[in-house]
Amino acid sequence: MLEVKIKRALPGFSLDVGFSVDGDILGILGPSGSGKTMTLKCIAGLIQPDEGLIKLNNRVLFDSSKSLNLSPQVRKVGLVLQNYGLFPHLTASKNIAYGIRNSTRSEINDRVSVLIEKMGLNGLEHRYPRQLSAGQQQRVAIARALAPGPEVLLMDEPFSALDSVTKEQMELELLGIRDFYKGSIILVTHNLAEAYRLSSRLAIYESGRIAQCDHKEKIICSPASRKVAKMLKIRNYLDGFVSDISDSSVWVTIPELNTRLMVSANGRNRLAANQRVTIGVFPDYVRIEEGPGQNALLSSLDYMNNSVSTVNYRFSLKTVSGRGVSIETVLPKSEARFLLPGQECYLYLPPDHVAVIDS
Amino acid sequence: MNEYLTPLCVSLKTVSTTMVVTVILGILAARWMARYHGRLKPLIDGIFILPLVLPPTVVGLVLLLTFGKNGPMGQLFSLLDTTVVFSWPATVISATVVSFPLMYMTARSAFELVDRDIEDVARTLGAGKWHVFRTVTLPLARPGIIAGAVLCFARSLGEFGATLMLAGNIPGKTTTLPVAIYFEIQAGHMDQALYLTAIVIFISFTSLVCLAYLRTPRRKTKTVPEIV
Numbered sequence: 001m002l003e004v005k006i007k008r009a010l011p012g013f014s015l016d017v018g019f020s021v022d023g024d025i026l027g028i029l030g031p032s033g034s035g036k037t038m039t040l041k042c043i044a045g046l047i048q049p050d051e052g053l054i055k056l057n058n059r060v061l062f063d064s065s066k067s068l069n070l071s072p073q074v075r076k077v078g079l080v081l082q083n084y085g086l087f088p089h090l091t092a093s094k095n096i097a098y099g100i101r102n103s104t105r106s107e108i109n110d111r112v113s114v115l116i117e118k119m120g121l122n123g124l125e126h127r128y129p130r131q132l133s134a135g136q137q138q139r140v141a142i143a144r145a146l147a148p149g150p151e152v153l154l155m156d157e158p159f160s161a162l163d164s165v166t167k168e169q170m171e172l173e174l175l176g177i178r179d180f181y182k183g184s185i186i187l188v189t190h191n192l193a194e195a196y197r198l199s200s201r202l203a204i205y206e207s208g209r210i211a212q213c214d215h216k217e218k219i220i221c222s223p224a225s226r227k228v229a230k231m232l233k234i235r236n237y238l239d240g241f242v243s244d245i246s247d248s249s250v251w252v253t254i255p256e257l258n259t260r261l262m263v264s265a266n267g268r269n270r271l272a273a274n275q276r277v278t279i280g281v282f283p284d285y286v287r288i289e290e291g292p293g294q295n296a297l298l299s300s301l302d303y304m305n306n307s308v309s310t311v312n313y314r315f316s317l318k319t320v321s322g323r324g325v326s327i328e329t330v331l332p333k334s335e336a337r338f339l340l341p342g343q344e345c346y347l348y349l350p351p352d353h354v355a356v357i358d359s
Numbered sequence: 360m361n362e363y364l365t366p367l368c369v370s371l372k373t374v375s376t377t378m379v380v381t382v383i384l385g386i387l388a389a390r391w392m393a394r395y396h397g398r399l400k401p402l403i404d405g406i407f408i409l410p411l412v413l414p415p416t417v418v419g420l421v422l423l424l425t426f427g428k429n430g431p432m433g434q435l436f437s438l439l440d441t442t443v444v445f446s447w448p449a450t451v452i453s454a455t456v457v458s459f460p461l462m463y464m465t466a467r468s469a470f471e472l473v474d475r476d477i478e479d480v481a482r483t484l485g486a487g488k489w490h491v492f493r494t495v496t497l498p499l500a501r502p503g504i505i506a507g508a509v510l511c512f513a514r515s516l517g518e519f520g521a522t523l524m525l526a527g528n529i530p531g532k533t534t535t536l537p538v539a540i541y542f543e544i545q546a547g548h549m550d551q552a553l554y555l556t557a558i559v560i561f562i563s564f565t566s567l568v569c570l571a572y573l574r575t576p577r578r579k580t581k582t583v584p585e586i587v
Contacts, residue, residue: 046479072482085480089498098494099484148485 002152002184006042006052006062015039015049015208021152021184027195027216028188029231030205036188040154043186044079045072057151078150082157084141086129092116092140093125099148115143118180120173135166142177152184159194171197192233204228222269223357226278234280234355235328242275249351252279256319261295263354271356280355286329288313288337289346296346299327301339311336315347363554365531366539369450370516373535377454377515382508384455385462390492392463393470411460415520422453422525449526450533454515461514462507469503470496502573509570513563 005018015035019026028036041047043054043061051064056077061070087095093112100108116125119139129137138158145153158174159167175198189195195202196216203213204224211231212224223229226237243260244251250271252261261279271277289296299315306312313329327347331337339345388407392400410418426443427433436443443449473496481491497504519537526533528542536559543552 041479044479044483046482071487072479073485073487075483077483079480079483081476081480083476085474085476087477087481087495098481098486101485144484 001055001057002043002186003053003055004039004043006039006049006054008038008042008047008049013208015042017203017205017208017210018052019203019210019213021186021201023182023184024201025185025187025199027199027202028186028205029192029195029202030190031231032190033207034205035208036190036205037156040079040156040186040188043075043152043154044077045070045075076148076151078145078148078153080138080141080145080153080155080158082160084129084137084161086137086141086144088129091126091128092121092132092136095129095140096143096147099144101148111147115147118177119143133166134162135170138162138170139173142174146177146181150183152186153181154186154188156188157190158187159189159191167194174198192231204231206231217267218269221267221355223280223355226357226359229278229280229355229357232355233282235283236281236286236326237357238279238325239359240277240279242271242273242277245271245273250356252277252356254279256321256323256325257297257317258320259297261349261354262351263356264351266352268356269358276359278357278359279349280357281327281349282353282355283312283328283330285350285353286327287348287350288329288331288339289348292346293348295351296348297327298344299347300342300344302326303341304339306333309333313339315345317347363551363558366534366536366555367558369447369531369534370536373447373450373454374512374515376451377458378508378512380451380455381458381462381511381515382504385459385466385507385511386504388459388463389466389470390496393467393473407463408460410456411464415457416524418456419453419521419524422449422456422521426452426525444525445527445529445533447526447532450518450522450535453521453525454518457518457521458511458514461510465503465507465510466500469500469507472503473499505573506570509566509573513566516559516563516566 001020001022003020006015008015013035015038017035017039028039030036038047042049045061048069049062049064052062053060053064054062056075060068061075062068087098090098093116096112096115097108100111103111116122119142121136121139121143124132124136129140132140159170162170171194187195187198199216201214202216202219204211204219206227211228212219219228220232223232223234238254238261239256240252240254240261242250243253245265248265250263250265252263254261263279292298297317299317302314302316304311304313310330310332313331315327315329317325317327319325329347392403423444424430425432426436426449428437433443443452477499478491478495481495486494517537518535519541522533522535523538528534528538534542536555540552540555540559543555
């Protein structure tokens with residue numbers, strides 16, 4: 001269990017975050033410069049926060065009220081950096097062995113060979129980092145961080161230096177280390193898909209603050225703000241208010257469209273009647289229908305364009321005031337339909353896949 | 360034969376002692392300044408490098424004033440009942456002062472090139488500051504430190520002006536090779552001067568060739584088969 005509550009002020013930027021991780025994988029997602037790496041360095045003890053408290057499994061690592069600040073070497077925090085930070089003058093196995101202390105030579109060798117085996121580095125023991133591929137270097141870096149038996153593993157953009165094929169492979173391997181490393185993991189990334197696939201909970205960073213920290217599905221159902229929704233790549237927004245609530249469904253009236261949309265209430269934050277909300281929909285979920293029906297909105301095509309394997313559409317909705325409200329849609333080419341600009345059709349917003357943003 | 364060998368012996372003794380002192384001081388100063396980013400950095404930097412650009416007579420005079428009878432260091436040594444001026448340690452002091460900037464500058468740029476992240480990771484792996492310095496920073500900065508040591512060797516071997524002013528010319532004690540050459544020429548002993556000159560050129564040239572060799576990246580002698 002890692003508990004973090006820290007503040008650090010710099011000219012032009014301040015970090016003020018708090019979260020906890022308990023044996024799961026927390027993904028810290030945010031644009032560059034939002035304080036993600038600084039958070040990791042504070043936990044590792046490489047940067048000292050101005051104030052706050054960092055606790056790891058009942059050990060206090062940092063407590064400003066008691067002027068307590070453990071040095072990095074006693075914190076038992078594993079760190080994997082973006083460029084791995086391998087020791088260029090040491091072989092793979094010596095890199096891994098570096099952090100193992102208070103052991104006999106044979107104990108160290110055993111521990112290293114177990115990690116070599118588990119990380120799939122057999123045959124590479126005596127290579128220097130420059131003789132390893134990026135994926136192999138990363139495996140060495142993870143093995144090295146795990147070797148001293150850390151109580152939390154921090155990873156800073158671990159996949160950003162890898163090509164997409166290696167990246168997928170490494171994502172699987174990272175989930176594979178859960179078999180022998182049961183501690184908490186914090187994964188910093190600016191890639192939403194990566195954060196979603198690897199972590200169970202997400203902390204969304206926004207210029208030094210946590211905009212939202214929750215289970216990933218919860219965040220996707222109920223983003224805390226438009227900014228969070230934008231970071232999740234939700235592209236379509238409709239403003240309205242809650243007009244009716246039942247056990248399983250919530251009805252949201254969109255005055256501009258003179259219509260009521262039904263959204264399912266499952267897994268969402270509780271909504272109150274007359275609460276002002278914004279409906280957000282991923283382009284991938286919007287379906288094109290022939291005729292009217294519940295949650296189907298009359299619209300006309302602005303344009304469509306072809307991508308590699310998908311077709312992107314943009315539609316304008318028929319609004320009461322005549323103000324333009326547009327909806328974007330993405331369909332796989334196999335399901336794409338050819339429409340002419342200005343052609344009318346109905347856009348269906350599935351109740352289960354609509355985000356409700358408190359506004 | 361003895362009159363050739365004596366200055367060589369004095370020089371070698373001076374140079375080797377100087378190297379030990381300069382390399383240690385240079386590494387410590389360089390390491391400190393490589394990670395120091397305070398307001399005084401340019402000032403301290405200037406002080407460390409100054410002896411490199413000053414005329415030897417200026418360095419010599421400053422050293423004389425410092426280590427002379429009434430100088431601050433001179434008084435300190437007189438408490439210990441010793442005088443530095445015109446003694447063998449004076450050759451080491453002047454050689455150290457003039458060769459220090461070379462060691463300092465080369466080592467500092469070597470330390471600055473060591474990736475901070477690598478040192479940071481080492482600390483999270485349970486290594487204390489000194490252990491990180493010994494096992495990570497120093498090995499990574501080694502080429503620069505060796506280069507600095509070689510330059511320091513060559514520079515202190517060639518030290519003449521400040522040595523002459525502070526240590527004087529006491530045969531067998533403070534007469535180093537460059538000083539000996541100067542006085543042989545003064546006395547009209549051209550053969551001996553040429554002989555000593557050849558020795559100096561040979562040693563200096565050899566050390567620079569060694570340095571160049573150390574700096575050339577060696578071709579990979581062994582290619583490791585690619586394992587995917």
